Amino acid sequence: xxxxxxxxxxxVEWGNGLSYRFLVQKDNMGFTVAHTVVRAGSKSPLHYRxxxxxxxxxxxxxxxxxxDGTVHDIRPGVIYALDQHDEHFLIADPGGDMELIxxxxxxxxxxxxxxxxxxxxxxx
Numbered sequence: 001x002x003x004x005x006x007x008x009x010x011x012v013e014w015g016n017g018l019s020y021r022f023l024v025q026k027d028n029m030g031f032t033v034a035h036t037v038v039r040a041g042s043k044s045p046l047h048y049r050x051x052x053x054x055x056x057x058x059x060x061x062x063x064x065x066x067x068d069g070t071v072h073d074i075r076p077g078v079i080y081a082l083d084q085h086d087e088h089f090l091i092a093d094p095g096g097d098m099e100l101i102x103x104x105x106x107x108x109x110x111x112x113x114x115x116x117x118x119x120x121x122x123x124x
Contacts, residue, residue: 009022018037031103035100038060043091046087049085051106052104056078058076060095060097061076061098
């Protein structure tokens with residue numbers, strides 16, 4: 001059995017916030033669970049080429065915008081799943097951080113970070 005407190009897990013500055021990586025590849029669970037904090041007012045162009053991801057909002061609000069321009073409002077109690085390796089923008093409202101519980105399959109190694117230095121969608 002694995003039991004962890006947030007103070008015990010690796011915290012990664014992922015590009016526009018923090019990611020507390022509760023379960024990673026070395027835990028042999030077959031998926032990653034992270035508590036993701038998205039900084040207020042940030043806009044992140046994201047694309048997971050090797051991972052599927054689902055995010056359940058637990059605090060704050062924002063939007064996820066598909067590459068075709070479709071806008072989905074995100075607030076506590078809403079989940080979105082990137083089941084087609086979807087390119088997307090993740091936007092946190094300016095009034096406060098948005099917090100998500102993120103699940104990745106296959107699991108992350110645990111130290112992955114995004115780079116927003118180009119006009120392309122950041123990926124890992």
